[in-house]
Amino acid sequence: MTDQIQQPHVSKDQTVYGWHVAVIVIGVAITLPAFLIGAEIMGALGTEQGTYAILTGGVILTVIASICIYVAVSERLTTYQLLEASFGKMGSRMVSFLMSLTLLGWFGVTVSLFGQAMAKSVEAAFGVLLPVEFYIVIGTMVMTATTIYGFHAMDILSKFSVPLMMLVLIAGVYSVASKFTWSEIWAAPANASGSITSFGGAVSIVVGAFMVGVVILPDISRFINRKSQVLVASIGSYGSFSSLILIMAGLPGLMTGEKNLITVMFQSGLGVPALIMMIFASWTSNISNLYSCGLGLTQVMPQVGKIQITVGAGIVGGLVALSGIMDHLIDFLVLLGIFIPPVAGIYIAHFFFSCVNSKRAVSSAAVISWVVASLMAIATSSGLFTLTYIPALDSLLVAVILYVIIAKAYAYSLRSQPSGGY
Numbered sequence: 001m002t003d004q005i006q007q008p009h010v011s012k013d014q015t016v017y018g019w020h021v022a023v024i025v026i027g028v029a030i031t032l033p034a035f036l037i038g039a040e041i042m043g044a045l046g047t048e049q050g051t052y053a054i055l056t057g058g059v060i061l062t063v064i065a066s067i068c069i070y071v072a073v074s075e076r077l078t079t080y081q082l083l084e085a086s087f088g089k090m091g092s093r094m095v096s097f098l099m100s101l102t103l104l105g106w107f108g109v110t111v112s113l114f115g116q117a118m119a120k121s122v123e124a125a126f127g128v129l130l131p132v133e134f135y136i137v138i139g140t141m142v143m144t145a146t147t148i149y150g151f152h153a154m155d156i157l158s159k160f161s162v163p164l165m166m167l168v169l170i171a172g173v174y175s176v177a178s179k180f181t182w183s184e185i186w187a188a189p190a191n192a193s194g195s196i197t198s199f200g201g202a203v204s205i206v207v208g209a210f211m212v213g214v215v216i217l218p219d220i221s222r223f224i225n226r227k228s229q230v231l232v233a234s235i236g237s238y239g240s241f242s243s244l245i246l247i248m249a250g251l252p253g254l255m256t257g258e259k260n261l262i263t264v265m266f267q268s269g270l271g272v273p274a275l276i277m278m279i280f281a282s283w284t285s286n287i288s289n290l291y292s293c294g295l296g297l298t299q300v301m302p303q304v305g306k307i308q309i310t311v312g313a314g315i316v317g318g319l320v321a322l323s324g325i326m327d328h329l330i331d332f333l334v335l336l337g338i339f340i341p342p343v344a345g346i347y348i349a350h351f352f353f354s355c356v357n358s359k360r361a362v363s364s365a366a367v368i369s370w371v372v373a374s375l376m377a378i379a380t381s382s383g384l385f386t387l388t389y390i391p392a393l394d395s396l397l398v399a400v401i402l403y404v405i406i407a408k409a410y411a412y413s414l415r416s417q418p419s420g421g422y
Contacts, residue, residue, distance in 0.1 A: 010076045010222050018229030020155050021069075021221050022236030027158040027284030028213060029242040030165045030277075032113045032262075035249040037209050039259040041202045042250025043192030047185055050254075051247055053199050057206025058243035060393065065214045066234040068344055071351045072218030073227050079218045079292070080299040083343065086350040086403070087370075091362035093300045095343055095370070100296035102212060102336045104313055107289040108320035111139045114282035115321065117262060121278060125271040136321050143283060144314030147290040148307055151223055154287055161280040166241075168270070168277040169248055172261065175268040176252040188254050200389035206246065210238065211392040212337055215344040216292045290314055338381065341392040342373035345399030355407040365406040373399035 042050040075082060079099075083092035115136035123129045146153050177185055196202050221233060252264040265274035294310045301309065346366050349355065358366070377395035380387055387394045 012225075014223060015225035016155065016223050018224050018232030019236055020159075021217075021224055021233040022241075023162050024154050024158045024220055024284075024288065025213070025217075025233070025237035026241045026245070027154075027162045027165070027280075028288045029210070029237070029245050030162070030169070030281045031110065031285035032117060032278065032281060033110070034209070034246060035261045036259065037205060038246035038249030039253040039261065040192070040196055040250075041205060041246065042254045043259065044190055044196035045199065045202055046190045047188045047251070047254060049199055050190075050202065050250060053202035054206055054243050054246045054250075057203045057210075058238055058240075060203070060207050060390070061210050061214055061242070062234050062239035064211075064344065064393075064396065065217055065238050066230055067348055068214055068217045069221040069224065069230045069233055070227060071348060072221040073224050073230060074351070075218075076222050077218065078222065078295050079216045079343075079347075080296050082218055082347040082351075084299075085357045086346050086355065086363060086407075087366040088358040088360045088363040091358075091367060094362075096296040096299040098336065099212075099216065099340060099343065100293045100300070100313075102340060103216075103289045103293035103296070104317050105320065105336070106212075107143075107286050107293065107314075107317035110282055110286045110289065111136055111143065111318060112321035114139045114278070114286075117278055118275075121262065121266070121271070121275045124266055125275055133322055136318060139282065139286075140314055140318030140321070143286040143290060144311060144318075146283070147287045147294065147314065148310050150291065151220060154220070154284075154291065157287070158284055161284055165277045165280050165284075168265075168273045169245065171273065172265040172268065172270055173248045173251055175270060176255050176264060180255060185251065185255065191254060191257060192259070204390040204392070206243075207390050208337065208392045210242065211396075212340050213288075214238070215340050219292045219295055220288075290317065338377045338391065338395065339370070339374045341377070341396040342370050342399035345373065345396040346370060346403045349400045349403045350407070353404045353408070355404070356411050365403060365410055368406060369399050369402040372402055 038054070041053060044050070045053060071082065080092060080096045083095055086092075087095055115132040115134075118135040118139070119130060119132045122135075146157065196205060224230070224233060249261050252261055253259040256264055256267075258264050258267070262274050262278055265271070265277075290310065290313060293313050294306065297309045297313060298304075298306060346369055355365075373395040376387075376398045377391040379385060380389075380394045381391035388397070
C-alpha cells in the first residue's frame with residue numbers, strides 16, 4: 001500500500017474534502033449484495049413502508065457515521081490504531097484480526113457473486129460462455145492490484161465510476177418506472193415473503209448491512225481536511241445516496257416481480273450498461289474491503305510488508321471464492337458482524353469521555369464491554385428480548401455505556417498507582 005498508511009498520522013497534503021469520502025462510501029454501497037437487500041425490503045413492505053424503513057435506517061447510520069468520522073478527523077488514525085488506545089496493544093490485534101477476517105470473507109463473497117453474474121451477463125450480451133472461475137480469478141487480480149495503491153486509487157476510481165453507476169442505475173429504474181404512474185408506484189403493495197416481516201426488522205437489516213462499513217470509516221475518513229466536512233461526508237453518503245440506492249434497487253423488483261436488478265435491466269434492453277455497472281460495483285466495493293482488511297492485518301503482523309499483506313489477502317479471498325463454500329460463509333460472516341458494532345462503541349466512548357489509554361497488553365475494560373455487548377446483540381437478534389429492535393445498535397450502545405463505567409471505575413481505583421493501567 002502507499003506511504004500514507006505506513007505513518008501513524010496523515011499529513012496536510014494528503015487530506016481531501018468530505019465529498020471525496022462520501023463518493024467512496026457511495027461506490028461501496030452500489031454493490032450486488034446491496035441490490036438484493038433493497039429488493040428484499042421493498043418486496044416485503046411495499047413502496048411506502050419500504051422507503052420509510054430504508055430512510056430511517058439511513059438516518060441512524062448517518063448519526064453513527066458522523067461520530068466515527070469526527071473521531072477519525074480529530075485523531076488522524078486508522079480504525080485499528082484507534083483500537084490500541086482502548087483495547088491495549090495485544091487486545092487491539094485480536095480485534096483487528098477478527099475484523100480483517102470479516103472483511104476478507106466479504107471480499108470472497110463479492111468476487112464470487114461477481115464471477116457468477118459476469119458469466120451469465122457476458123453470455124447473454126455477447127453469446128460467449130466462459131467458466132465462473134475465470135471471472136473470479138480476473139476479478140481478484142484486478143481488485144487486488146488496485147488496492148495496492150491505497151486511498152488515492154479508491155478516490156480516483158470512485159470519482160470516475162460512481163457517476164457512471166448512478167446514471168446506469170437511474171436509467172434502469174426509469175425504464176421500468178416509466179410504464180407506471182407515480183401513484184401506482186407509491187401505492188405498490190408487498191409482493192414477496194421472507195425473513196423481513198416488520199418495519200423494525202427492515203430498519204435493522206439496513207443498519208446491520210452497513211454497520212461494519214461505518215465502524216471502519218476512520219480508515220478513509222481520517223483523510224478529511226477539517227471537522228466542518230464531517231457532515232458533508234456522512235450526509236452525502238449514508239444520509240442520502242446510500243439510502244437512495246437501496247430504494248432504486250428495490251423498485252424494479254417490486255414493479256416486475258423479478259428481484260435481481262441486473263436481470264431486470266437486461267430485460268429492459270440495458271444489457272451492456274448493466275454489465276459495466278456490475279463490474280464497477282464489485283470493483284469499488286471490494287477494494288474498500290481489501291484496503292481495510294490490509295490495514296487490520298498490518299496491525300496484527302507489523303513485520304510483514306504492506307504490499308505482501310494486500311496481495312496475500314487478495315489471494316486468500318479469491319481462493320475462498322473458488323472453493324464454492326459461499327452459502328456457509330455468508331452465515332458465518334453475518335455471525336461475525338454481530339461482534340463488530342461494539343468496537344465502534346468502545347473507541348467512540350474512549351475518545352469522547354477522555355478515558356485513559358490502556359497501558360496493559362489487553363484492556364479488561366474494553367474486552368469485558370465488547371463481550372457483554374456482543375452477547376446482548378446475540379440475545380436481541382434471537383428474540384429473547386428487545387431494546388432498540390436493531391441488534392447492531394443495541395450492541396454499540398451497550399458497549400459505550402459499559403466501557404465508560406468500567407474504564408472510569410478502574411481509573412478511579414488506580415489513582416494512587418500512576419504507572420498502572422486497565
